Every structure is written in C-alpha cells, then in structure tokens.
Amino acid sequence: MMIRIGKENLQSEFVKLVERISGEKLANCYQCGNCTGGCPVSYAMDYGPQEIIRLLQLGQEETVKNANSMWICVGCLQCYQRCPKSVSAANILEALRLLTLRKGEDHDNIKDLPFQFLKEAPQQAIICGFRKLVA
Ligand code: SF4
Numbered sequence: 315m316m317i318r319i320g321k322e323n324l325q326s327e328f329v330k331l332v333e334r335i336s337g338e339k340l341a342n343c344y345q346c347g348n349c350t351g352g353c354p355v356s357y358a359m360d361y362g363p364q365e366i367i368r369l370l371q372l373g374q375e376e377t378v379k380n381a382n383s384m385w386i387c388v389g390c391l392q393c394y395q396r397c398p399k400s401v402s403a404a405n406i407l408e409a410l411r412l413l414t415l416r417k418g419e420d421h422d423n424i425k426d427l428p429f430q431f432l433k434e435a436p437q438q439a440i441i442c443g444f445r446k447l448v449a
C-alpha cells in the first residue's frame with residue numbers, strides 16, 4: 315500500500331519549525347537512501363537520516379523526538395554531499411537538537427561525566443560535545 319504524505323503532517327507546527335530552523339523542505343526528499351548509506355554513524359542511530367526525514371514527512375513527531383539520531387549525528391555533512399536533491403539531513407538533525415536544547419532539555423549533564431573521561435578526552439572533543447549536547 316502506498317503511503318501518502320498528508321498535507322496536515324507537512325503543516326504541523328513542529329514540522330514547520332524544523333523546516334524554518336533547518337532551511338530545508340522535507341517534501342524535497344524522495345527517500346533514495348543515499349544519506350543513510352553514506353552516514354558513518356547511522357549504525358548507532360535508532361533511525362538513519364533518511365528515516366528521520368520520512369518520519370517527519372509522516373508527522374511522527376514523538377518518534378523523532380525520542381530517537382537518539384539527532385544526538386549521534388557528528389555533523390560531517392556526508393549526507394548532504396550525497397543527496398541528489400540537495401537536502402541536508404545534517405541541517406534537519408541540527409534543527410531537532412536546537413528545538414530540544416532551546417527548551418532547556420540538555421542531552422548530557424556535565425556533572426555526570428566521569429572524571430577520567432574529562433581528564434583524558436581531547437579538549438576539542440569536550441568543547442564540541444558541550445556545544446552540541448548542552449543548552
Ligand atoms: S539522500 Fe536526499 S533525497 Fe535521498 S533519502 Fe537522503 S535526504 Fe532524501
């Protein structure tokens with residue numbers, strides 16, 4: 315059975331926000347899967363970038379919000395590089411992160427990070443992680 319993208323889904327407030335922040339049009343994605351195919355960390359995601367976009371097209375807001383995908387993305391832009399429709403899944407995942415962080419919902423709590431990790435991890439990794447995972 316063919317699943318159609320409902321107009322009401324594309325116009326939900328959440329999807330509108332994701333589109334506005336990311337600058338991407340979700341309907342431009344035709345689900346070829348190139349983004350997920352090239353993503354170096356999709357194996358660790360609950361849903362790869364292609365699936366995240368499809369879930370958003372279908373208005374599955376809660377599933378997207380609860381997936382770890384936005385936090386796993388390393389922002390390498392491989393997905394954008396490979397997309398024949400010039401859709402940046404990286405921008406979409408970044409928009410999802412921003413929407414969560416702007417509500418004050420940190421993904422990581424700094425005080426919970428193990429001391430040994432803070433001692434040994436490269437400073438760039440720590441700063442980069444804080445910028446991405448903490449409001
Ligand atoms: S590569 Fe582009 S068109 Fe293909 S699934 Fe990913 S975002 Fe959609």
Ligand code: SF4
Nearest residue numbers: 353387388390391393
């Ligand atoms: S930017 Fe994120 S989603 Fe895109 S290929 Fe890199 S890790 Fe995967």
